Amino acid sequence: xxxxxxxxxxxxxxxxxxxxxxxxxxxxxxxxxxxxxxxxxxxxxxxxxxxxxxxxxxxxxxxxxxxxxxxxxxxxxxxxxxxxxxxxxxxxxxxxxxxxxxxxxxxxxxxxxxxxxxxxxxxxxxxxxxxxxxxxxxxxxxxxxxxxxxxxxxxxxxxxxxxxxxxxxxxxxxxxxxxxxxxxxxxxxxxxxxxxxxxxxxxxxxxxxxxxxxxxxxxxxxxxxxxxxxxxxxxxxxxxxxxxxxxxxxxxxxxxxxxxxxxxxxxxxxxxxxxxxxxxxxxxxxxxxxxxxxxxxxxxxxxxxxxxxxxxxxxxxxxxxxxxxxxxxxxxxxxxxxxxxxxxxxxxxxxxxxxxxxxxxxxxxxxxxxxxxxxxxxxxxxxxxxxxxxxxxxxxxxxxxxxxxxxxxxxxxxxxxxxxxxxxxxxxxxxxxxxxxxxxxxxxxxxxxxxxxxxxxxxxxxx
Amino acid sequence: xxxxxxxxxxxxxxxxxxxxxxxxxxxxxxxxxxxxxxxxxxxxxxxxxxxxxxxxxxxxxxxxxxxxxxxxxxxxxxxxxxxxxxxxxxxxxxxxxxxxxxxxxxxxxxxxxxxxxxxxxxxxxxxxxxxxxxxxxxxxxxxxxxxxxxxxxxxxxxxxxxxxxxxxxxxxxxxxxxxxxxxxxxxxxxxxxxxxxxxxxxxxxxxxxxxxxxxxxxxxxxxxxxxxxxxxxxxxxxxxxxxxxxxxxxxxxxxxxxxxxxxxxxxxxxxxxxxxxxxxxxxxxxxxxxxxxxxxxxxxxxxxxxxxxxxxxxxxxxxxxxxxxxxxxxxxxxxxxxxxxxxxxxxxxxxxxxxxxxxxxxxxxxxxxxxxxxxxxxxxxxxxxxxxxxxxxxxxxxxxxxxxxxxxxxxxxxxxxxxxxxxxxxxxxxxxxxxxxxxxxxxxxxxxxx
Numbered sequence: 001x002x003x004x005x006x007x008x009x010x011x012x013x014x015x016x017x018x019x020x021x022x023x024x025x026x027x028x029x030x031x032x033x034x035x036x037x038x039x040x041x042x043x044x045x046x047x048x049x050x051x052x053x054x055x056x057x058x059x060x061x062x063x064x065x066x067x068x069x070x071x072x073x074x075x076x077x078x079x080x081x082x083x084x085x086x087x088x089x090x091x092x093x094x095x096x097x098x099x100x101x102x103x104x105x106x107x108x109x110x111x112x113x114x115x116x117x118x119x120x121x122x123x124x125x126x127x128x129x130x131x132x133x134x135x136x137x138x139x140x141x142x143x144x145x146x147x148x149x150x151x152x153x154x155x156x157x158x159x160x161x162x163x164x165x166x167x168x169x170x171x172x173x174x175x176x177x178x179x180x181x182x183x184x185x186x187x188x189x190x191x192x193x194x195x196x197x198x199x200x201x202x203x204x205x206x207x208x209x210x211x212x213x214x215x216x217x218x219x220x221x222x223x224x225x226x227x228x229x230x231x232x233x234x235x236x237x238x239x240x241x242x243x244x245x246x247x248x249x250x251x252x253x254x255x256x257x258x259x260x261x262x263x264x265x266x267x268x269x270x271x272x273x274x275x276x277x278x279x280x281x282x283x284x285x286x287x288x289x290x291x292x293x294x295x296x297x298x299x300x301x302x303x304x305x306x307x308x309x310x311x312x313x314x315x316x317x318x319x320x321x322x323x324x325x326x327x328x329x330x331x332x333x334x335x336x337x338x339x340x341x342x343x344x345x346x347x348x349x350x351x352x353x354x355x356x357x358x359x360x361x362x363x364x365x366x367x368x369x370x371x372x373x374x375x376x377x378x379x380x381x382x383x384x385x386x387x388x389x390x391x392x393x394x395x396x397x398x399x400x401x402x403x404x405x406x407x408x409x410x411x412x413x414x415x416x417x418x419x420x421x422x423x424x425x426x427x428x429x430x431x432x433x434x435x436x437x438x439x440x441x442x443x444x445x446x447x448x449x450x451x452x453x454x455x456x457x458x459x460x461x462x463x
Numbered sequence: 464x465x466x467x468x469x470x471x472x473x474x475x476x477x478x479x480x481x482x483x484x485x486x487x488x489x490x491x492x493x494x495x496x497x498x499x500x501x502x503x504x505x506x507x508x509x510x511x512x513x514x515x516x517x518x519x520x521x522x523x524x525x526x527x528x529x530x531x532x533x534x535x536x537x538x539x540x541x542x543x544x545x546x547x548x549x550x551x552x553x554x555x556x557x558x559x560x561x562x563x564x565x566x567x568x569x570x571x572x573x574x575x576x577x578x579x580x581x582x583x584x585x586x587x588x589x590x591x592x593x594x595x596x597x598x599x600x601x602x603x604x605x606x607x608x609x610x611x612x613x614x615x616x617x618x619x620x621x622x623x624x625x626x627x628x629x630x631x632x633x634x635x636x637x638x639x640x641x642x643x644x645x646x647x648x649x650x651x652x653x654x655x656x657x658x659x660x661x662x663x664x665x666x667x668x669x670x671x672x673x674x675x676x677x678x679x680x681x682x683x684x685x686x687x688x689x690x691x692x693x694x695x696x697x698x699x700x701x702x703x704x705x706x707x708x709x710x711x712x713x714x715x716x717x718x719x720x721x722x723x724x725x726x727x728x729x730x731x732x733x734x735x736x737x738x739x740x741x742x743x744x745x746x747x748x749x750x751x752x753x754x755x756x757x758x759x760x761x762x763x764x765x766x767x768x769x770x771x772x773x774x775x776x777x778x779x780x781x782x783x784x785x786x787x788x789x790x791x792x793x794x795x796x797x798x799x800x801x802x803x804x805x806x807x808x809x810x811x812x813x814x815x816x817x818x819x820x821x822x823x824x825x826x827x828x829x830x831x832x833x834x835x836x837x838x839x840x841x842x843x844x845x846x847x848x849x850x851x852x853x854x855x856x857x858x859x860x861x862x863x864x865x866x867x868x869x870x871x872x873x874x875x876x877x878x879x880x881x882x883x884x885x886x887x888x889x890x891x892x893x894x895x896x897x898x899x900x901x902x903x904x905x906x907x908x909x910x911x912x913x
Contacts, residue, residue, distance in 0.1 A: 100837015379563025
């Protein structure tokens with residue numbers, strides 16, 4: 001069939017679908033549509049520049065990996081640029097670049113995403129290439145042998161030679177027992193060394209399909225046209241039977257856990273993680289919002305409690321902060337961290353952080369602090385609209401972890417409703433020793449001639 | 464979160480990335496004038512979002528430090544908002560947060576400045592702008608805050624000094640720039656930061672945060688009239704003209720220098736380079752396009768192709784020019800497992816030599832132009848990016864129609880231009896090479912090649 005005619009027919013089909021329940025536009029101007037094969041397409045028009053950001057999100061991340069195969073989700077992300085039946089290795093990026101575009105990808109615990117930022121007229125190229133590698137990836141042993149070396153270099157660069165990254169990696173492995181959030185996204189080195197191209201193939205064949213993906217487009221586009229284009233390029237890819245996802249539920253923690261990480265560094269550092277609730281039912285829950293406010297009251301601005309008290313007033317810390325990870329497919333964690341000034345210790349920092357938590361439990365927070373955080377949150381909503389990339393990322397992220405972009409307005413509403421008493425209550429309930437894992441960085445001198453962390457003499461793939 | 468690269472077009476400075484323009488589109492009407500204070504103002508009105516971005520920059524970066532007080536520029540910049548006009552640092556931070564505004568800074572060898580993002584409604588906007596003006600005009604640079612920040616900075620320096628990437632960068636800049644102020648570390652050294660006093664900072668502020676050297680960029684939801692008032696408000700209380708300080712010229716390297724530094728890291732951190740070009744160098748566009756092909760174009764550049772894609776030697780491998788007021792550096796960088804450092808170095812040197820000798824192919828040149836020209840809309844697709852463009856045009860004294868003519872300037876570049884520009888600017892036989900992450904120290908100086 002002539003492709004132009006076919007395109008017109010699909011346009012008509014898409015317009016018809018738009019009136020049905022399969023597609024809807026929210027107040028924020030976001031439109032969504034689901035293809036027959038299960039692929040979801042979400043479009044947010046932003047007409048400030050003739051640009052479109054395309055993202056393909058797969059609901060597959062390191063959380064879906066099995067024992068001995070950590071890192072495979074991320075390695076597969078690298079391999080997605082290594083050719084299909086019709087596109088040669090490396091050609092994907094060349095085609096995007098020749099069209100004036102930029103492309104890259106990201107892997108996290110919960111998802112894997114691919115994106116292109118291009119002139120809006122190049123959207124068909126993005127869709128054609130993304131649809132092609134969703135279905136037709138070629139995983140060759142030769143390309144794999146080179147790329148796994150790149151990933152090992154990435155691991156060395158990202159983690160092995162960075163003291164705080166090592167502390168975080170070891171903390172996660174200690175804080176969680178059964179849930180795969182305990183494994184690093186990049187994978188343990190030994191697993192990378194023993195990974196095979198067949199491992200990536202199994203993973204690809206199991207998980208890369210239209211019904212495990214969401215396409216997000218933000219830019220100067222018309223939703224109906226994007227839906228039609230998606231139908232044209234992705235519509236022919238058959239739905240997959242996805243394997244069951246094992247919950248791998250984390251058992252209850254039975255007491256405080258402590259680890260020490262000895263690495264070359266100048267200053268000590270403490271990183272604490274409390275197991276706390278995560279957001280699952282945005283309309284019904286209040287605790288995740290209160291934890292969010294707690295995080296902001298502690299370190300949401302330069303005058304917030306941790307930087308103000310520990311760094312500026314007491315002058316015992318060079319930095320101090322809090323962070324709440326409450327949106328995701330696995331357990332929620334609330335982190336506190338601090339680095340002492342020269343001569344200080346990790347134990348002193350732990351004491352100082354605990355004192356701030358105790359103050360909140362005993363005295364609560366002020367309405368003034370809450371108002372400040374809420375003013376920042378409302379302004380941030382406006383500022384976020386300055387970046388198409390950020391907007392696309394926010395939509396894809398929420399959809400992929402099981403929430404909805406439609407909840408964004410609700411989040412702000414619910415944050416506004418959080419009371420000082422609720423902030424105090426979540427601190428009282430959850431920031432307790434039985435939910436806590438503490439990691440100390442114990443600084444070691446740098447031994448110039450020595451070699452650090454020699455890899456085990458295991459089998460290396462590709463040699 | 465793990466990404467495939469740090470940033471695809473890693474290599475060109477932010478300002479460069481942003482300074483591109485569409486073919487024959489006057490879609491970015493830049494208004495330019497001089498404020499009564501003498502400050503230069505660049506303004507683009509945009510009413511799409513109810514927000515305003517403003518920045519004020521000065522030639523007050525680390526290159527204006529004195530060697531024995533290296534770090535004064537950075538400390539002055541850092542302390543601006545830590546106490547001003549009777550307000551404590553805590554009051555300042557609270558007032559900004561209360562109206563949902565955010566203050567950021569720019570700081571590099573050439574430039575020091577503050578940027579503000581605020582909602583544009585008059586009530587919030589006026590609070591935020593008033594605070595910014597007070598910070599710029601009446602910083603108290605309190606001695607007690609200085610003492611605290613010195614302790615923090617020295618701790619951070621000692622921590623950084625253990626890291627292979629910091630060690631590599633320090634050695635690199637010292638070898639490339641020797642006596643030139645571009646050799647200073649931007650935040651200073653442990654000893655020089657230790658001796659900074661409040662008087663040093665006050666002196667630096669008075670000499671360098673001067674009204675008629677200020678560049679004000681304004682982007683967003685205000686009218687021209689309002690923008691004029693904002694520019695006056697932000698600059699009229701600044702110190703008045705002192706004598707402008709010119710940076711000394713940068714000398715080329717006379718010979719190749721290689722320094723290998725022992726470090727227990729799992730990877731060797733490699734930097735290769737030399738003095739590059741000034742921002743006003745006539746070879747600017749030829750080198751921009753040429754470097755895009757050599758190592759600036761991300762996955763499609765030669766260095767990335769040879770080092771990463773063909774051989775799997777590194778996660779990140781790139782090259783860039785950083786054109787500055789004086790000759791900023793040309794840098795090739797990568798990190799690789801220690802045992803592979805020699806192989807990686809050989810590959811990069813060969814790639815560079817071939818490129819400088821032969822230049823790019825027709826096909827490479829076409830692809831690079833397609834990417835740079837076709838990617839133009841993404842350089843100005845947000846208020847933030849437009850603000851950065853305005854600030855760079857102002858600071859580096861580029862023509863106001865710089866964006867309008869950019870595509871033509873890119874299209875005009877030929878293979879011969881690139882070959883000649885590299886021949887003039889980059890001699891592969893006279894480069895600094897630094898490798899940190901080896902079993903033992905070595906210093907190798909090649910014979911003088913003159």
